[in-house]
Amino acid sequence: MTKAVLIVNPSSGGEKGKEYTEFALEILKSMYDDVVLKETAKGGDAEEFSEAAAKERVEAVIVMGGDGTVNECISGLAEEEYRPKLGIIPLGTVNDLGRALGIPLNPEAAIQMLPDAVTKKLDVGKVNDGYFINVIAIGKIPEAVKDVDIDQKTRLGSLSYLIEGAKAFNDSQSYPFELILDDDEVIEQESSLVLIVLTNSVGGFENMLPDAKIDDGYLHLVALKGKTLMDKVKLIPKVISGNVTNADQTLYRKFKSGKIAVTEEAIELVSNIDGDQGDNLPLTVKVLPSHITIFVPA
Structure with missing residues (x-):
């Protein structure tokens, strides 16, 4: 049965x-x-x-x-x-x-x-003791987006995220990140926004990372380098056209496991995991390749 x-x-x-x-x-x-x-x-x-x-x-x-x-x-x-x-x-x-x-x-x-429907395999991300299926976001914009309440989401849909994100867009605050990727690459990067992504769709932008596949066995990291409003404005067409990974204003890496931290102990920075509030940094992340079998259109 x-x-x-x-x-x-x-x-x-x-x-x-x-x-x-x-x-x-x-x-x-x-x-x-x-x-x-x-x-x-x-x-x-x-x-x-x-x-x-x-x-x-x-x-x-x-x-x-x-x-x-x-x-x-x-x-x-x-x-x-x-x-x-x-x-x-x-x-x-x-x-x-x-x-x-x-x-x-x-x-x-x-x-x-x-x-x-037919079935496909789906990569899953592990972050500390939890899991994510789409994106970990760290920085000023995800901090603003996490405060969107249920009533606002019900009335405005995805526009509610855009409104709150836009309010934080002009904020020039950035954080000193240490990114340890696949144990052998250590990057220190000042950034106002770090994303760790599993799929091509981020925040409703379906072409943001066109090379990210649901079953490619990788996590995809994007860190915004620019601090000024003009740096961020220049990035908007690249987000829409899917050229984020080779933009001058971003750092891009694909990796399988890593650690994301801030180098100043006094800074307490919370992550946003799949749209909800996640753990404070540091974060230990890894990909679980082809971990779930999922129904997709034939």
């Missing part, structure tokens, strides 16, 4: 989770003998639900929510020896992983895709 678990974050996407749950259940019941619905009520629920599903050895876990909920589900699966196949129904503000996978951003279309 085949079994799937549907994990829904009812508050994602302006509370559209409730609207699409019945349709998702209908489609999944045509695919599996038994489908169990689990709705999140607080942070950590999705991780707990997916971990339990893995221990039960169900065939598939389908998650309906934003990048934060997807992150929780993958975190719940990542430590398990048996990991069910994962399906994503995007409902969040940005849905970077859905974009990178080519999954329809319209929830109804994403649900309709599932019966004909």
